[in-house]
Amino acid sequence: xxxxxxxxxxxxxxxxxxxxxxxxxxxxxxxxxxxxxxxxxxxxxxxxxxxxxxxxxxxxxxxxxxxxxxxxxxxxxxxxxxxxxxxxxxxxxxxxxxxxxxxxxxxxxxxxxxxxxxxxxxxxxxxxxxxxxxxxxxxxxxxxxxxxxxxxxxxxxxxxxxxxxxxxxxxxxxxxxxxxxxxxxxxxxxxxxxxxxxxxxxxxxxxxxxxxxxxxxxxxxxxxx
Numbered sequence: 001x002x003x004x005x006x007x008x009x010x011x012x013x014x015x016x017x018x019x020x021x022x023x024x025x026x027x028x029x030x031x032x033x034x035x036x037x038x039x040x041x042x043x044x045x046x047x048x049x050x051x052x053x054x055x056x057x058x059x060x061x062x063x064x065x066x067x068x069x070x071x072x073x074x075x076x077x078x079x080x081x082x083x084x085x086x087x088x089x090x091x092x093x094x095x096x097x098x099x100x101x102x103x104x105x106x107x108x109x110x111x112x113x114x115x116x117x118x119x120x121x122x123x124x125x126x127x128x129x130x131x132x133x134x135x136x137x138x139x140x141x142x143x144x145x146x147x148x149x150x151x152x153x154x155x156x157x158x159x160x161x162x163x164x165x166x167x168x169x170x171x172x173x174x175x176x177x178x179x180x181x182x183x184x185x186x187x188x189x190x191x192x193x194x195x196x197x198x199x200x201x202x203x204x205x206x207x208x209x210x211x212x213x214x215x216x217x218x219x220x221x222x223x224x225x
Contacts, residue, residue: 019047020057027066027077028163034170038067038075065164080168082220088161089213095146095158096209100201102149103193111148115190118144123183139166141186145205168216185211 023043026032038058044051058075061067069075080088103111118141125134139162146158185208192201 016053016056019053020060023057023061024066028166030170032077034077034167035079036077065160078167080164085165085168088165092161093206093209096205097202099145099149100205101198104196104198104201107148107193112194119186119190126183
């Protein structure tokens, strides 16, 4: 087999990343069922490419925690158990505390304005009771908080945990409480950060995650949120 030129290598890697990103979207939108098998041939046909980049994308998705591969069986969307979801929440609660403390120390007025804009938008959507629109806005709000810390490592780990929790929600459970997540909780988070009170901001974000975990358990047990 001929050795790839540097340009061909870059093109191949770029294609794999594009395909991986598209497959991740399919999974997180629930278009491929949790536990479902990823059909290599169908995906190659869907994207109009060879199977090589598909296999590479599977490996990338496995590293990101969204896919598991079984020898001689293929690749499957991972299933997250309630026990694993709890372990993720253990980490998330600690990270939320850290995010709150860091933001209270250095957040800019422009960043605060963006957070307030997002909270107001969520309140509007919550009033319309459109859960399909509210949920991604809630995810975006928390991703923005993590990104505003300026800590790339923290953001990468936070996003990985968020995606894994989303797999649990896709089992049909309202892991984050959906629109039952109070807009007031989000306002309290922004207000604590704006007050430059690191301890309060950390505690408020941690408490929000704790309440999210409690809502997850009520959903699992069939109790109302």
